[in-house]
Amino acid sequence: MKRGLSQTCYVFFSVISNPTRLAILENLLRGPMNVSQLTELLKQRQSMISHNLRPLLRCGFIKVERRGKERFYSLNGETVEHLFRVVENHSQKYCPTMGVCPSKEEKRR
Amino acid sequence: MKRGLSQTCYVFFSVISNPTRLAILENLLRGPMNVSQLTELLKQRQSMISHNLRPLLRCGFIKVERRGKERFYSLNGETVEHLFRVVENHSQKYCPTMGVCPSKEEKRR
DNA sequence: TAAATATATGAAAAATTATTCATATCATGA
DNA sequence: TCATGATATGAATAATTTTTCATATATTTA
Structure with missing residues (x-):
């Protein structure tokens, strides 16, 4: 069952549009990590x-490898x-306040 | 107020991880359109x-230009x-069923 | 200026997604 | 095999986001 471009994109982007998942990805940029390490780094529950x-x-987006009882992602x-990289380029070019979008900002106050 | 990479990414991706907004972007790939045209194409309410x-x-992601009472995006x-392009490359390479992720698929049945 | 058309907006309701808790699974070493 | 440590999972609750409806605003034209 083939799917249109924007539908594929939706599946894809909905997976990464989450602060925890993005933080996981950002941390994995530095190298593989197991669940406990991620749990501690992100200060969130293991579950x-x-x-x-x-x-x-x-x-x-990620792959996993078992070593003993641990799993390295x-x-x-x-x-x-x-x-x-695309996000950085875009935000530098078009987002006045470096990715801080006005309305989100208001919300925070 | 500078913000970390993954926070910038979150603002950015949360905007595009929505089927309607992606469909809008996909349609604008072909050229500028006003709100009525988009409304008709996507078969959604104008609001x-x-x-x-x-x-x-x-x-x-988009810009707008007024022409009379219409607005062209x-x-x-x-x-x-x-x-x-990144999504297409990724899904061809890594997603077994062309962007159709198993668990989303199950949900649909 | 009144009517018509195009678009935007606020607020409520509906739908989706995230988070937590409790517990299950699974591999290891005593 | 039992205890321990690491990770996964189901289900309930909490939080967020989307969608709709009603209506407001703005521009054009009669």
């Missing part, structure tokens, strides 16, 4: 990390680097 | 189109093309 690893894995391919 | 145009505008820069 939350696991729940968030799953969609990343399912859509091929690492980035799969260059997709994440490419994406982050 | 929904307007509501969804706003975040796209706010984050610089068009893509801003190459960000969208770049993003779509």
